Amino acid sequence: MATPVPVMDDISIGTLTADPYPSFQRIRKTASAVWVSDARINLVTRFDDIMTVERDHGRFASTNPGSLMNQVMGHSLMRKDDEAHQVERKAIEPSFRPGVVKNHWSPIFNDISRRLIDAFSDDGETDLFMSFAAPMASLGLAEILGLKNVAWQDLARWSQALMDGVGNYGADPEIIARATEASDGIDAAIDETLDHYRNNPDPSVLSSMLHAEHTHTLDQIRANVKVIIGGGLNEPRDSILTTVYGLLLNPDQRARVEADRSLYRVAFEEAVRWVSPIGMYPRRVTCDTVLGDTALKEGDQIGICVGAANRDESHFSDPDSFNIFRDRGQHLGFGAGPHFCAGTWVARQMVGEIAVPMLFERLNNLRLDEDKPAKVSGWVFRGPISLPVRWDN
Numbered sequence: 001m002a003t004p005v006p007v008m009d010d011i012s013i014g015t016l017t018a019d020p021y022p023s024f025q026r027i028r029k030t031a032s033a034v035w036v037s038d039a040r041i042n043l044v045t046r047f048d049d050i051m052t053v054e055r056d057h058g059r060f061a062s063t064n065p066g067s068l069m070n071q072v073m074g075h076s077l078m079r080k081d082d083e084a085h086q087v088e089r090k091a092i093e094p095s096f097r098p099g100v101v102k103n104h105w106s107p108i109f110n111d112i113s114r115r116l117i118d119a120f121s122d123d124g125e126t127d128l129f130m131s132f133a134a135p136m137a138s139l140g141l142a143e144i145l146g147l148k149n150v151a152w153q154d155l156a157r158w159s160q161a162l163m164d165g166v167g168n169y170g171a172d173p174e175i176i177a178r179a180t181e182a183s184d185g186i187d188a189a190i191d192e193t194l195d196h197y198r199n200n201p202d203p204s205v206l207s208s209m210l211h212a213e214h215t216h217t218l219d220q221i222r223a224n225v226k227v228i229i230g231g232g233l234n235e236p237r238d239s240i241l242t243t244v245y246g247l248l249l250n251p252d253q254r255a256r257v258e259a260d261r262s263l264y265r266v267a268f269e270e271a272v273r274w275v276s277p278i279g280m281y282p283r284r285v286t287c288d289t290v291l292g293d294t295a296l297k298e299g300d301q302i303g304i305c306v307g308a309a310n311r312d313e314s315h316f317s318d319p320d321s322f323n324i325f326r327d328r329g330q331h332l333g334f335g336a337g338p339h340f341c342a343g344t345w346v347a348r349q350m351v352g353e354i355a356v357p358m359l360f361e362r363l364n365n366l367r368l369d370e371d372k373p374a375k376v377s378g379w380v381f382r383g384p385i386s387l388p389v390r391w392d393n
């Protein structure tokens with residue numbers, strides 16, 4: 001018998017932001033969906049329930065006219081279904097194919113990573129968030145998008161402002177204002193560049209969209225660039241830091257990875273499971289229905305907590321630990337179904353093949369700074385917000 005959605009009001013945005021995993025575990029044990037008033041959404045945390053949702057876009061739609069993402073970024077492919085989604089997804093795919101990533105983007109990422117490490121490698125200490133992960137992700141993304149006219153700091157600030165806007169379940173007016181400023185800045189940067197790609201096609205996303213089989217309107221281009229700025233910067237940044245953090249906390253695993261370079265990509269994948277950079281994303285319930293043991297109503301908003309599913313004990317043993325040698329099951333860090341992350345190969349290459357291995361190879365005896373502990377924060381988006389390290393010169 002399905003029961004109405006239980007309410008768990010002792011869970012707040014504050015508790016989730018500080019450390020969502022104990023709350024996620026309580027929700028998983030309680031019901032298939034639980035209402036959290038502070039976040040204004042029904043949270044779905046079990047792995048199997050999330051797979052059910054992602055396989056059934058008829059009952060659980062991405063199209064979501066009132067969603068925060070549509071308000072902040074415009075109507076992007078991420079909030080469309082079926083034909084409307086497929087047309088726009090197909091348009092950006094030429095920029096993300098494994099061959100293009102390997103042959104075109106990989107040398108560019110290598111160069112960016114090398115130059116960034118050159119700038120601080122003599123210092124013996126740094127906070128990897130600002131000196132490496134943020135600029136690496138931002139400079140890489142500017143290339144992928146074709147927005148070379150934008151400073152990495154602006155792109156990083158805009159990305160954070162957009163993501164804060166999308167995660168603004170508490171409707172904070174200051175967050176809305178910053179997201180609007182970011183959106184306007186991105187529109188201006190796109191307007192400046194479009195003409196160039198009309199006559200000079202290349203593998204960038206702007207060029208792919210301009211030369212797609214189905215002509216895109218300016219609104220479509222703007223919304224999809226914004227969704228990629230939101231989803232293509234913070235996530236590689238956070239997964240660089242989480243992979244480094246996981247390895248530095250586990251010297252035995254770090255030693256194995258250093259002895260066998262091919263294991264870095266396994267460490268990256270485990271990091272995305274362990275602390276999923278996108279912890280939660282929404283779906284809309286299209287009809288009165290039942291999910292697992294819970295009855296949902298037409299119009300309900302559900303929050304798909306992949307960060308919780310990736311620690312579901314029924315799928316992963318000892319799920320709270322970082323373990324690159326665990327049995328490799330599918331994780332949900334890149335989502336599932338038609339909206340599975342378009343940038344997966346880019347992220348795997350940039351983080352698991354280039355940025356993280358290069359850090360360990362270039363910085364001798366890399367270690368956490370004992371005087372400045374790392375800080376990890378967030379639940380809609382989660383990762384280290386500070387990762388102070390030291391090494392020997």
Ligand code: HEM
Pocket residue numbers: 077078079089141144227228231232233235236239272276277278281282306332333334335336338339340341342343344346347
């Ligand atoms: C570790 C890094 C990354 C993680 C963990 C990640 C995670 C995800 C997740 C969970 C989704 C599904 C969201 C939803 O259905 O609402 C998604 C979608 C998407 N991601 Fe990523 N992402 C990463 C990197 C990237 C990069 C580097 C790019 C592009 C440069 C990118 C572009 C996209 C796009 C365009 C979509 C929407 C796909 C669609 O709706 O069809 N992502 N990502």
